[in-house]
Amino acid sequence: MAFVIGYTGETGKSLIQELNRRKLFKKIVLIGRREVQLDKDLGPEFEQRVVDFERLTEHKDTFQGIDTGFCCLGTTKGKAGKAGFIKVDHDYVVNSAEVAKSVGCKHFLLVSSYGAKKDSFFLYPKTKGEVEDELKAINFDNLSIFRPGLLLCDREESRPGESCFRCCWKPMPQCIVKASAISTDNLAKAMVYKATYPSEKVEIIENKQLYDLI
Numbered sequence: 001m002a003f004v005i006g007y008t009g010e011t012g013k014s015l016i017q018e019l020n021r022r023k024l025f026k027k028i029v030l031i032g033r034r035e036v037q038l039d040k041d042l043g044p045e046f047e048q049r050v051v052d053f054e055r056l057t058e059h060k061d062t063f064q065g066i067d068t069g070f071c072c073l074g075t076t077k078g079k080a081g082k083a084g085f086i087k088v089d090h091d092y093v094v095n096s097a098e099v100a101k102s103v104g105c106k107h108f109l110l111v112s113s114y115g116a117k118k119d120s121f122f123l124y125p126k127t128k129g130e131v132e133d134e135l136k137a138i139n140f141d142n143l144s145i146f147r148p149g150l151l152l153c154d155r156e157e158s159r160p161g162e163s164c165f166r167c168c169w170k171p172m173p174q175c176i177v178k179a180s181a182i183s184t185d186n187l188a189k190a191m192v193y194k195a196t197y198p199s200e201k202v203e204i205i206e207n208k209q210l211y212d213l214i
């Protein structure tokens, strides 16, 4: 069994399509703050469950007995403010991992970010780096940390800065794209591959290594 947190986002949507295509899990619990209309092509193994991320310890039953957890949760400082960003990208992620581990999660797969570094001066890489370290301390049997650069996707939500970056990346040579950007579909493929074949207890997969897994 697997769960996916952040399944309504761009990476999450690609991930559930890939999971649907591969049929590796008999049950996939989609955990979010709201219910959405799911793609009608998804198989019967998918089930949505709504949780209050402020009270995750009260939702242990949602995570009960699920061995593999995918986390694609995140927001931006622009959208949620500094405190909101830390709450989602740090607190909700770490709390979900702790609750999941307490009720049986063995392998946790996290979408972190290129440049994650806990002693960075900047909020974004610092928060991502702190989360990575705290997840290592949770001591899963396997922890896979993905560090994509720019995510290439047709984002539903308007993020002008990101769209501008994406346009600049289009004409770049392949070697630059491979080092610094990946489509959410390819990231999803790499995540599902690692869920199937974890190689080390803690593994950090940088953007360009993602291309070796797809």
Ligand SMILES: NC(=O)c1ccc[n+]([C@@H]2O[C@H](COP(=O)([O-])OP(=O)(O)OC[C@H]3O[C@@H](n4cnc5c(N)ncnc54)[C@H](OP(=O)(O)O)[C@@H]3O)[C@@H](O)[C@H]2O)c1
Pocket (backbone or CB within 6 Å): 005, 006, 007, 008, 009, 010, 011, 012, 032, 033, 034, 053, 072, 073, 074, 075, 088, 089, 111, 112, 113, 114, 148, 149, 150, 151, 152, 162
């Ligand atoms: N964008 C990039 O180029 C980029 C690059 C490197 C790494 N990353 C990281 O990759 C991860 C996935 O990014 P993405 O662009 O796929 O994410 P996204 O499209 O912004 O989706 C974020 C997900 O998190 C959920 N979420 C946001 N705020 C929440 C809240 N307050 N409570 C509960 N759930 C909340 C969203 O749920 P709702 O649908 O309910 O809002 C959605 O499912 C993030 O951690 C991001 O930092 C992104």
